[in-house]
Amino acid sequence: MQREMPARIPLQLRRDGDWGELYGRFGEAEAKHQAGRCLDCGNPYCSWKCPLHNIIPRWLELAREGRVFEAADLCHETNPLPEICGRVCPQDRLCEGSCTLNDGFGAVTIGAVEKYIVDRALAEGWRPGMDKVQRTGRRVAVVGAGPAGLACADRLARAGIDAVVFDRYEAVGGLLQFGIPSFKLDKSIVALRREVLEGMGVQFRLGVEVGRDISLDALLAEFDAVFLGLGSYRYTDGGLPGQDLKGVLPALPFLVQNGRVVHTVTHHDEGVDPKVTSRPIAGWEDRIELPDLAGKRVVVLGGGDTGMDCVRSAIRLGAAQVTCAYRRDEANMPGSAREVANAREEGVTFLFNRQPLALLGDGHVSGVRVAETTLGEPDAHGRRNAVLVDGSETVLEADVVIIAFGFQAEAPEWLARHGVALAGNGRILTSGEHGAFAYQTGHPRLFAGGDCVRGADLVVTATFEGREAAAGIARYLASQPVVESASTSK
Ligand code: FAD
Ligand code: SF4
Numbered sequence: 084m085q086r087e088m089p090a091r092i093p094l095q096l097r098r099d100g101d102w103g104e105l106y107g108r109f110g111e112a113e114a115k116h117q118a119g120r121c122l123d124c125g126n127p128y129c130s131w132k133c134p135l136h137n138i139i140p141r142w143l144e145l146a147r148e149g150r151v152f153e154a155a156d157l158c159h160e161t162n163p164l165p166e167i168c169g170r171v172c173p174q175d176r177l178c179e180g181s182c183t184l185n186d187g188f189g190a191v192t193i194g195a196v197e198k199y200i201v202d203r204a205l206a207e208g209w210r211p212g213m214d215k216v217q218r219t220g221r222r223v224a225v226v227g228a229g230p231a232g233l234a235c236a237d238r239l240a241r242a243g244i245d246a247v248v249f250d251r252y253e254a255v256g257g258l259l260q261f262g263i264p265s266f267k268l269d270k271s272i273v274a275l276r277r278e279v280l281e282g283m284g285v286q287f288r289l290g291v292e293v294g295r296d297i298s299l300d301a302l303l304a305e306f307d308a309v310f311l312g313l314g315s316y317r318y319t320d321g322g323l324p325g326q327d328l329k330g331v332l333p334a335l336p337f338l339v340q341n342g343r344v345v346h347t348v349t350h351h352d353e354g355v356d357p358k359v360t361s362r363p364i365a366g367w368e369d370r371i372e373l374p375d376l377a378g379k380r381v382v383v384l385g386g387g388d389t390g391m392d393c394v395r396s397a398i399r400l401g402a403a404q405v406t407c408a409y410r411r412d413e414a415n416m417p418g419s420a421r422e423v424a425n426a427r428e429e430g431v432t433f434l435f436n437r438q439p440l441a442l443l444g445d446g447h448v449s450g451v452r453v454a455e456t457t458l459g460e461p462d463a464h465g466r467r468n469a470v471l472v473d474g475s476e477t478v479l480e481a482d483v484v485i486i487a488f489g490f491q492a493e494a495p496e497w498l499a500r501h502g503v504a505l506a507g508n509g510r511i512l513t514s515g516e517h518g519a520f521a522y523q524t525g526h527p528r529l530f531a532g533g534d535c536v537r538g539a540d541l542v543v544t545a546t547f548e549g550r551e552a553a554a555g556i557a558r559y560l561a562s563q564p565v566v567e568s569a570s571t572s573k
Pocket of ligand 2 (some may be wrong): 132137162168172177179193197
């Protein structure tokens with residue numbers, strides 16, 4: 084039996100601007116067939132390679148037997164956000180990349196089966212069992228409703244700890260909601276996960292920015308502990324001459340604003356207009372006006388996941404020509420191979436070994452000067468540097484240029500007053516997963532995880548750190564006497 088992914092939206096529809104999730108869902112028979120391809124090889128490399136160490140062969144077996152509720156229970160044992168990871172993980176680099184069948188036969192479609200199990204269980208009324216949970220009377224504030232914060236809140240609730248999640252945005256999900264486009268993750272999936280968490284007793288206080296609308300001191304006074312899942316939002320500035328020209332856009336505001344418009348269109352019939360309540364990202368207010376890309380030549384600089392989301396969004400927005408320029412070769416590109424293949428199929432042209440040198444234009448961008456590169460010696464992180472080839476400069480003509488060079492963490496200045504140590508690159512330092520209390524910062528009641536600790540990374544690694552930090556918080560609180568003022572005040 085062959086590896087098969089769920090059917091995809093036809094190419095022409097995608098090119099015509101369909102923003103629906105690219106991959107459909109398995110039906111029961113397909114899911115059973117695909118799950119049944121697992122060899123149960125005895126040494127499940129897939130589980131080891133999954134950052135959450137999901138018990139993959141077991142839940143594949145349950146799916147094959149049609150025991151979907153038990154499979155959903157098992158998926159949630161290790162993964163607080165399984166239907167989301169099943170959609171957005173770069174499986175080719177993680178679980179599926181190390182499947183024994185990957186050796187010429189085609190890996191088991193682990194992510195698609197994970198999505199099938201949980202989508203179907205939730206649709207049929209399955210919810211996490213909370214009846215055995217013993218309430219501790221402890222309360223924890225979770226700052227950030229991205230995957231790290233949501234995972235932490237889920238595990239706190241299961242440990243009998245009241246979790247209240249704060250986020251500056253009006254909807255939960257962090258980059259799941261305001262970053263990753265709907266063709267990879269439909270926003271109704273994020274909304275359903277919110278409902279599940281609320282059913283478990285998790286509370287959300289949205290549209291509240293900690294450090295502006297409420298202070299960290301106030302949270303520390305009200306709660307027994309605080310988890311920080313703030314994400315990583317400092318835009319990597321390439322410092323290119325001409326980057327202030329009109330028509331040059333930073334990637335995330337482009338994706339966020341576009342996501343809001345798509346979201347608005349999707350919910351048009353319900354009369355919801357999220358733009359009315361949306362709050363722009365601080366400092367980027369002047370950059371988020373969405374340009375009309377129809378018929379335009381769009382060049383995207385950068386080869387990571389964000390770059391792939393930009394090129395594929397530009398296709399759906401009707402751009403006449405979309406080019407991705409990346410300074411290393413294809414093998415060294417950070418974007419998922421599956422996303423690169425999808426982008427290529429949708430009509431994106433890739434120019435590898437091209438280093439951008441300057442943005443050209445008179446008031447409005449008209450092109451990008453690039454030079455060819457070869458790969459030199461590995462740097463301190465083992466990545467081979469791009470070395471410019473003399474005399475190889477050319478100009479890529481462009482009407483719109485989107486810069487997707489990635490993000491870095493930027494811990495807020497109010498953290499420093501609380502004894503939280505920071506790495507030089509803005510990341511929050513914690514005790515890590517092996518500390519006595521996992522992911523504890525320099526302040527005993529402050530924990531942190533996700534992109535604000537690791538730097539820009541993945542949904543699944545943020546989920547892992549949120550999960551582990553919740554275990555660290557629960558252990559820490561169990562070691563502390565109950566302080567009346569913190570645990571009883573509302
Ligand atoms: P975030 O998701 O960034 O969430 C942080 C939250 O904290 C935000 O909601 C923010 O509003 C809130 N916050 C911050 N400061 C405050 C404050 N002071 N007060 C209140 N709230 C605050 N990963 C994948 O695995 N697969 C993908 O396909 C993928 N695609 C991506 C596409 C794009 C465009 C981008 C930018 C990233 C992508 N990633 C992908 C990476 C992934 O989204 C992140 O690694 C992940 O979301 C990090 O989770 P987090 O919870 O640490 O942070
Ligand atoms: Fe694979 Fe991600 Fe699911 Fe782990 S969480 S099994 S890496 S899809």
